[in-house]
Amino acid sequence: MLKVSNLSVSYSDVRVVDQLNLTLGEDEILMLIGPTGCGKTTVLRALAGLIPIQTGEISLSDWTASPQKHIAPEKRRVGMVFQDFALFPHLTVEQNVCFRLKDTTRADHWINLLGLEALRDAKPGRLSGGQKQRVALARTLAHAPSLVLLDEPLSNLDAALKDSLRWDIRHALKMAKVPAIWVTHDQDEALSVGDRIGILDKGQISQIDTPEQCFDKPQNRFVAHFLGEASFLPGQFSGENALTELGAAPIRQQPELTQGDVLFRPDDLSLHAVAEDGNGRIEWQRFEGESRLYAVTLDSGRLVKVRASHENAIAIGDRVAVNIATTHPLAVFG
Amino acid sequence: MLKVSNLSVSYSDVRVVDQLNLTLGEDEILMLIGPTGCGKTTVLRALAGLIPIQTGEISLSDWTASPQKHIAPEKRRVGMVFQDFALFPHLTVEQNVCFRLKDTTRADHWINLLGLEALRDAKPGRLSGGQKQRVALARTLAHAPSLVLLDEPLSNLDAALKDSLRWDIRHALKMAKVPAIWVTHDQDEALSVGDRIGILDKGQISQIDTPEQCFDKPQNRFVAHFLGEASFLPGQFSGENALTELGAAPIRQQPELTQGDVLFRPDDLSLHAVAEDGNGRIEWQRFEGESRLYAVTLDSGRLVKVRASHENAIAIGDRVAVNIATTHPLAVFG
Amino acid sequence: VNAVQQAVSVNSLPKLVGELTLYLGRGEGGLYENVLEAIKKRNPQLTLNIRRGGTAALANTIVAEAQAGVRRADVFWAVDTGAIGLMTDEKLAQPLPDDLTEQLKPGFQYAGWSPVTGRIRTLPYNTERVTAAQIPDDVMALADSDLQIGWAPAYASFQSFVTAMRILEGEDATAEWLKGVSGHAKSYAGELGVVMGVERGEVDMGFANHYYTLRLKAGKPDAKVDLAFTKNDAGCLVNASGIVALSEGDLPVNFIRYLLTQEVQSYLSSEAYEIPLVKGVAEPQGLVPLNTLSPPKIDLRKLADIRPTLNLMRKVGVL
Amino acid sequence: MRTWPKSYPLAFLIALLALLPVFVLMQLASDSAEIFDSRNLTVLGNTLALMGLTVVGAVMIGVPLAFFTAYVHMPLRRLWLILLAAPLAMPSYVGAFTLYFSFGRGGEIEQWLGIPTPPVSGLWGTALVMALYTYPFVMMTTRAALLSQDASLINASRTLGLSLGASIRRIVMPRLWNSVAAGALLAALYALSDFGTPAILGLDTFTRVIFVEYNAFGLSQAAMLSLQLMVIVILVLYLESRVKATPEQPGRHLLFWPTKVQRWLMQLAALPPFLLAIVLPLVIFVTWLLREGSGGFEWAYAWNSAYASFLAAMVAVVLALPVAHAALRGQAGRLMERITYFGFGVPGIVMGTALVYLGLKLPFLYQTLALLVIAYVLRFLPLAVGSVRTATENLDGGLVNAARVLGASPREAFMRVTLPLTLRGMVAGAALVFLEAMRELPATLMLGPTGFETLATYLWRVYEAGYFGHAALPGIMLVVISGFGLILMLSGERRTEFSI
Numbered sequence A, B: 001m002l003k004v005s006n007l008s009v010s011y012s013d014v015r016v017v018d019q020l021n022l023t024l025g026e027d028e029i030l031m032l033i034g035p036t037g038c039g040k041t042t043v044l045r046a047l048a049g050l051i052p053i054q055t056g057e058i059s060l061s062d063w064t065a066s067p068q069k070h071i072a073p074e075k076r077r078v079g080m081v082f083q084d085f086a087l088f089p090h091l092t093v094e095q096n097v098c099f100r101l102k103d104t105t106r107a108d109h110w111i112n113l114l115g116l117e118a119l120r121d122a123k124p125g126r127l128s129g130g131q132k133q134r135v136a137l138a139r140t141l142a143h144a145p146s147l148v149l150l151d152e153p154l155s156n157l158d159a160a161l162k163d164s165l166r167w168d169i170r171h172a173l174k175m176a177k178v179p180a181i182w183v184t185h186d187q188d189e190a191l192s193v194g195d196r197i198g199i200l201d202k203g204q205i206s207q208i209d210t211p212e213q214c215f216d217k218p219q220n221r222f223v224a225h226f227l228g229e230a231s232f233l234p235g236q237f238s239g240e241n242a243l244t245e246l247g248a249a250p251i252r253q254q255p256e257l258t259q260g261d262v263l264f265r266p267d268d269l270s271l272h273a274v275a276e277d278g279n280g281r282i283e284w285q286r287f288e289g290e291s292r293l294y295a296v297t298l299d300s301g302r303l304v305k306v307r308a309s310h311e312n313a314i315a316i317g318d319r320v321a322v323n324i325a326t327t328h329p330l331a332v333f334g
Numbered sequence C: 001v002n003a004v005q006q007a008v009s010v011n012s013l014p015k016l017v018g019e020l021t022l023y024l025g026r027g028e029g030g031l032y033e034n035v036l037e038a039i040k041k042r043n044p045q046l047t048l049n050i051r052r053g054g055t056a057a058l059a060n061t062i063v064a065e066a067q068a069g070v071r072r073a074d075v076f077w078a079v080d081t082g083a084i085g086l087m088t089d090e091k092l093a094q095p096l097p098d099d100l101t102e103q104l105k106p107g108f109q110y111a112g113w114s115p116v117t118g119r120i121r122t123l124p125y126n127t128e129r130v131t132a133a134q135i136p137d138d139v140m141a142l143a144d145s146d147l148q149i150g151w152a153p154a155y156a157s158f159q160s161f162v163t164a165m166r167i168l169e170g171e172d173a174t175a176e177w178l179k180g181v182s183g184h185a186k187s188y189a190g191e192l193g194v195v196m197g198v199e200r201g202e203v204d205m206g207f208a209n210h211y212y213t214l215r216l217k218a219g220k221p222d223a224k225v226d227l228a229f230t231k232n233d234a235g236c237l238v239n240a241s242g243i244v245a246l247s248e249g250d251l252p253v254n255f256i257r258y259l260l261t262q263e264v265q266s267y268l269s270s271e272a273y274e275i276p277l278v279k280g281v282a283e284p285q286g287l288v289p290l291n292t293l294s295p296p297k298i299d300l301r302k303l304a305d306i307r308p309t310l311n312l313m314r315k316v317g318v319l
Numbered sequence D: 001m002r003t004w005p006k007s008y009p010l011a012f013l014i015a016l017l018a019l020l021p022v023f024v025l026m027q028l029a030s031d032s033a034e035i036f037d038s039r040n041l042t043v044l045g046n047t048l049a050l051m052g053l054t055v056v057g058a059v060m061i062g063v064p065l066a067f068f069t070a071y072v073h074m075p076l077r078r079l080w081l082i083l084l085a086a087p088l089a090m091p092s093y094v095g096a097f098t099l100y101f102s103f104g105r106g107g108e109i110e111q112w113l114g115i116p117t118p119p120v121s122g123l124w125g126t127a128l129v130m131a132l133y134t135y136p137f138v139m140m141t142t143r144a145a146l147l148s149q150d151a152s153l154i155n156a157s158r159t160l161g162l163s164l165g166a167s168i169r170r171i172v173m174p175r176l177w178n179s180v181a182a183g184a185l186l187a188a189l190y191a192l193s194d195f196g197t198p199a200i201l202g203l204d205t206f207t208r209v210i211f212v213e214y215n216a217f218g219l220s221q222a223a224m225l226s227l228q229l230m231v232i233v234i235l236v237l238y239l240e241s242r243v244k245a246t247p248e249q250p251g252r253h254l255l256f257w258p259t260k261v262q263r264w265l266m267q268l269a270a271l272p273p274f275l276l277a278i279v280l281p282l283v284i285f286v287t288w289l290l291r292e293g294s295g296g297f298e299w300a301y302a303w304n305s306a307y308a309s310f311l312a313a314m315v316a317v318v319l320a321l322p323v324a325h326a327a328l329r330g331q332a333g334r335l336m337e338r339i340t341y342f343g344f345g346v347p348g349i350v351m352g353t354a355l356v357y358l359g360l361k362l363p364f365l366y367q368t369l370a371l372l373v374i375a376y377v378l379r380f381l382p383l384a385v386g387s388v389r390t391a392t393e394n395l396d397g398g399l400v401n402a403a404r405v406l407g408a409s410p411r412e413a414f415m416r417v418t419l420p421l422t423l424r425g426m427v428a429g430a431a432l433v434f435l436e437a438m439r440e441l442p443a444t445l446m447l448g449p450t451g452f453e454t455l456a457t458y459l460w461r462v463y464e465a466g467y468f469g470h471a472a473l474p475g476i477m478l479v480v481i482s483g484f485g486l487i488l489m490l491s492g493e494r495r496t497e498f499s500i
């Protein structure tokens, strides 16, 4: 079990991670997301013992590190997949993966699973970006650490591989019963793979909860914006209802609020083209394969995003009628 | 206008790009996607003149390169954002971006737009992954090339930034009227930003067409699988209809085929939980924010993926009824 | 005729005027320097350019220059007679006037070059390990003594000494002698090393030019080393440093005259412990007077014939 | 479409220039009858043994010190670097002499402290002294490589559970071999060509045979023997060329912050080479200085030394660039680079004489400072080439590609990307040439302008005459000026620091 309390990290004078607290269960997977430069990699580096920490305490099953008591990285049994791979350029793929292994069966397992068989004897210099990432992944997982830190481990892989790999990794982590912190920029990944999601903003955790909770009940606008598309419309609240310019919407009751903004996800709204009237105009649209995302400028001037089937393509500038289509209560912010 | 004909590239003996043909209009953006290691980066490197080509011809407005006539990279006026950034470690962010610029206004423009103002004087060594990527992007765009090659330019950025940046880049490319080839692993990116998509498989182009065409009318199963989730069910075709184990489905007529597989996208099907009967069981499900993706093992043993609202969560192992819900004709393969 | 002739004084010499390039085949610390400084001071109109270097290296340079038709050196002052021999063999040396050569002691008068100072072969011995009486006065007897001997076979002075022995005693005797000594000898790089080895008691005695011992004792008065001499054989050979005029004219010759003056000779004798070779100059302190020694009579130019010596030493296996 | 790399013509010219002295040697040797004397076989054995031991010793001292100076954070880091590189400025014959003089029965150490010490002589003693005066070759080339290695690899290795020491062994060292080898090559060539040290310490090596011939005016035989020595040189060059590196991008630079105690211990361990190679000779000379007083020293000697050496260092580095560049472009370039090493493997006097013959072909240059600088460059070019090459070799081509895609010509890419990133190697190379030129003797004596006295020639003059007290001042000056030279060059290196 990992326990981090009041962790702060600075580079020279700049505090990059600020009083961070988190605990991780036996085999829990925490997805860490946040804007670039918010300190995700720094948190991982601190946990791995690669940079000194300024305040707080990090403890795993059998060690506790603090600013006074630095534990060397190699004593922590923490595995890390680096954002820039950090493959050993003088070793082949196989030698990289088997780096410290006596028994290479686990290495073979991961080499196979990650489709690196044909590249066993290649040096990192001639691998493609995705191949390098897979080697880095295999190396860490094969060394069976007691805590796994993954820094955007799949960012350079194609969607199909990414999709199957994230399940394989999750599976492996669960099987080995090791906790993991997984940094990602991919919302699908964050929402689907993790047991919990932590949203990091300027070195502090904004919300840490299950994917469903984070998505449906974001703590604040930052989280709402950061996970999925979000549009806000002002409304007057009365009990479980809010009155907005698009009409009445069911909301999650917040007794102390009588007015504020209602959070609409693109699928909470529907739209159809109209010859005349309607309540807005298409600002831009984007093809997403199975669906299309429309941005509509309402007549009030506010912009909302609406997801619709890919079949009906409405041209930019056309008038549309936007309606509230949700049946579940929406989140509101004061 | 870029014209590539019969381009082949090998590393020592291994042919990585094989007889590739493509043309790019004045200010067209081509999204290049494909599995890792399929040769995307290699294509870009060949276009930039960084590796010799074995056969074929590459021509841009004022030059033509062939195996006999190598044109030096610096003579091609081709800009490239490298997958591993390739920032100059001894130069600051500003010096990197202004590398060969006399007039730095364009550099300032991109530094601003990409939010690098505060990092002007930082050396790459202390940048986060996403920050590096933005610097690489700014550097290329600021140098105003006549063809832009982007190798996964946004893979390390968070979703929100990615989303806005891809529009900014598209916009800039269109404004400057430069054609671009943009390698990505992000399906949303591929489908939404590009004018056309090229799907590369083992060094050959499988299909090159508009996003809509590629998604709706994939040339072959590989393309279908690669762009979006795909399930196939066998059926008997008669005219514009196919009879499958889930019932009748509208198909795009293919006179020469009387039977084959029908391609179902997750939104072409619908499902609801049933106490008894139904036609399948939930194999796994995944939360995607606004929706949930279910994998259902039909009683025939085949697996289909169905997308449904995130509100109704059906437990794994529950029985469900899957129905065909599409109104538009589906693609079929012999 | 001039048995008790006084050496010439600098005061009686003509002033040197013009530019002169001296190749100085040895650097004697500040001492030669002081001599040259003094000459320059007396002759303000003389521009003296000095090029220093190893004697062999400078000799080779002069030969190379001559082959290329370039002449840079007017005078060549060399430590050992081998280099002088090369100059005369290559016909590069200008003849010297008789009145100059006649200033030198008998046996040191040559037409093509002039000896400047002499050095005598000595047997430095460790005063704690052996007494003077134990050192034989016949160098040939050392071959089968049981003394531990230090020598420097690669050193030019030693090779001149062997050459002298070869001339005096013949090839075979010399070969026997080398073989005999090598049985109880320790090799050093140079004769300074030999003297130091003796002083430190690594060996009982050694072969070295006299001045190394005198200088060592000057810096370290309690040094446990003293000098012994043999009689009438190569063991107490007096060899010389020499000077050759390479360009015609009076200036080089007159320059050489300065080196043979009373002042210069006695300065080198008292400060560098070199043996003055001009008639009527006192010998260095701490060295037994030259006239009490009995050096062998030998034409020093013959010492330049070093090739057979090397072959001999190689054959015996000491080189 | 294959065209000659742009650096080839220049490199070819330089290689040709480097080959000229060898041609002269061949011409000189053509008079010689004797090809090989079988009696020289034991001498050959001694030479090879000395070379081997020297390399081992230089690597064993130089590599740890490279780590110490590159990775350990401590006050006065640069001073340490300078002190540890200083042995290159001290002529090794001086060191050999003083060590011989201090150790052993009746040596100075026994006289002062009454502690008997083993003598420094024979094969082991010679190898020890040689290693003491050649380890900076290894230290400088290795340090330059260490500074450009990406530290994140050590981090990766440590998170995989490997201790720091083991990580260095398995991750840093294997990527370092080419730089170590480049330094070791220089040490080996130095050991092959040095005369003074083995002679003083009583080891019979090839150079002594050459020296005896030379002094007996058997110049042609000496040249022939030197050419034979070059066969060994070629062998060593070949062996070194087999060590290859994997290119990589430079990255974050690693720095360790040891505790006070650790730092003291490390500094204590780093001190002995400096004490033996620099302090001991100076102490001996100073005691003689006190006994017999100094005289005749002029400050101009110091200026002459510094000036000529500095010029040589700069020219050598500039010429090293195309050669190093060519070496990485192909077989032919590699060969050209190897040729430039010849000058360093031939004994100084023989090389000096060859250069006299060469210089005489250009009478307007003969005995001018310009020719002396050319001679230094011809002799010490390999010091610069080796350092520059290893630094460039380790650099991944990705950055150059990035520059070219931005429109920079290969030249511009080289100047603005490769060059700054390999500046460390260049500084190391310049420093090596500078230090080596400071102590160079034979060529200075034979080729410098008449009357041009340097610290090394003055030191030799007084040493040779046995006036050791006079050697103290030039000895100290050599070390001090080397220090200044190094500071000057290292300040150039500092500007490219891109570590955190």
Ligand SMILES: Nc1ncnc2c1ncn2[C@@H]1O[C@H](COP(=O)(O)OP(=O)(O)OP(=O)(O)O)[C@@H](O)[C@H]1O
Residues within 6 Å of the ligand: A125, A126, A127, A128, A129, A130, A131, A156, A158, B011, B012, B016, B034, B035, B036, B037, B038, B039, B040, B041, B042, B043, B083
């Ligand atoms: N220098 C090289 N030498 C030999 N093979 C190479 C070299 N560079 C790349 N390859 C191989 O060529 C193939 C294509 O590589 P490329 O980098 O073009 O892939 P990619 O499509 O960009 O993959 P990714 O999406 O992972 O970046 C890979 O299998 C790779 O291993």
Ligand SMILES: Nc1ncnc2c1ncn2[C@@H]1O[C@H](COP(=O)(O)OP(=O)(O)OP(=O)(O)O)[C@@H](O)[C@H]1O
Residues within 6 Å of the ligand: A011, A012, A016, A034, A035, A036, A037, A038, A039, A040, A041, A042, A043, A083, B125, B126, B127, B128, B129, B130, B131, B156, D500
């Ligand atoms: N060595 C360093 N010295 C100074 N500042 C640094 C250093 N490393 C990182 N930073 C700064 O600290 C902040 C956090 O960096 P970090 O790498 O943790 O970001 P991140 O959240 O991982 O971003 P990304 O998603 O882009 O990888 C950034 O603003 C970065 O510029």
Ligand SMILES: [Mg+2]
Residues within 6 Å of the ligand: A040, A041, A042, A083, A151, B128, B129, B130
């Ligand atoms: Mg990061």
Ligand SMILES: [Mg+2]
Residues within 6 Å of the ligand: A128, A129, A130, B040, B041, B042, B083, B151
């Ligand atoms: Mg790629």
